[in-house]
Amino acid sequence: MDKILIDTDVILDFFFDRKPFSEGAAQILSLCEKGKLKGFVTPVLISNVYFLLRKTATHDKVIKSLKKLMDIVDVAIIDKGSIIAALDAEFKDFEDALQNFSAKNEREIKVIVTRNIKDYKTSSLSVMTPEAYLKTIKA
Numbered sequence: 001m002d003k004i005l006i007d008t009d010v011i012l013d014f015f016f017d018r019k020p021f022s023e024g025a026a027q028i029l030s031l032c033e034k035g036k037l038k039g040f041v042t043p044v045l046i047s048n049v050y051f052l053l054r055k056t057a058t059h060d061k062v063i064k065s066l067k068k069l070m071d072i073v074d075v076a077i078i079d080k081g082s083i084i085a086a087l088d089a090e091f092k093d094f095e096d097a098l099q100n101f102s103a104k105n106e107r108e109i110k111v112i113v114t115r116n117i118k119d120y121k122t123s124s125l126s127v128m129t130p131e132a133y134l135k136t137i138k139a
Helices: 008-015 021-033 043-053 059-072 080-088 094-105 130-138
Strands: 003-006 038-041 073-075 111-113 126-128
Touching (some): 008 043, 043 059
Parallel strands (some): 003 111, 038 073, 111 126
């Protein structure tokens, strides 16, 4: 079973139903829910998604949505080593650097699924959009 890190933008595409991107995001999460794919997120992602969803929904509704997400994905650890590596990295976006090094710590994760490919250009992991990734597993 493939193990992937799902970036914040993909989760937000799903929750906010941002067309046309929400379809790929929904397919990725559906594969996680069915146990055909093991998706990971990071604690930073959960915090950021809570903050953004809270602008449009009640605390209780957001918590309920995030608990459903936690039922179908795992959480990659961000430890001190991940933070130091992110601080030292040549990423333009610190959050993306944290995501990247958190994924690298979960040695089984080989792919980061994101719409912001350019933000991960210095990553040693494979970086794909949801649509591109879905094509690789359906091939």
